[in-house]
Amino acid sequence: xxxxxxxxxxxxxxxxxxxxxxxxxxxxxxxxxxxxxxxxxxxxxxxxxxxxxxxxxxxxxxxxx
Numbered sequence: 001x002x003x004x005x006x007x008x009x010x011x012x013x014x015x016x017x018x019x020x021x022x023x024x025x026x027x028x029x030x031x032x033x034x035x036x037x038x039x040x041x042x043x044x045x046x047x048x049x050x051x052x053x054x055x056x057x058x059x060x061x062x063x064x065x
Contacts, residue, residue, distance in 0.1 A: 002041050
């Protein structure tokens with residue numbers, strides 16, 4: 001599985017805008033690093049979004065195939 005290195009993540013954090021909720025409630029937001037790793041995994045592997053490993057995705061938001 002692909003994961004962003006700590007050195008690269010430190011550089012990326014400088015350009016990523018921090019997430020701020022506009023509404024209260026709902027599920028707790030995932031860390032940007034976990035989301036970014038999931039996007040990179042999908043782009044690199046070419047797998048369907050629903051086939052991304054459970055360690056990367058949140059079950060209730062990503063349907064199973």
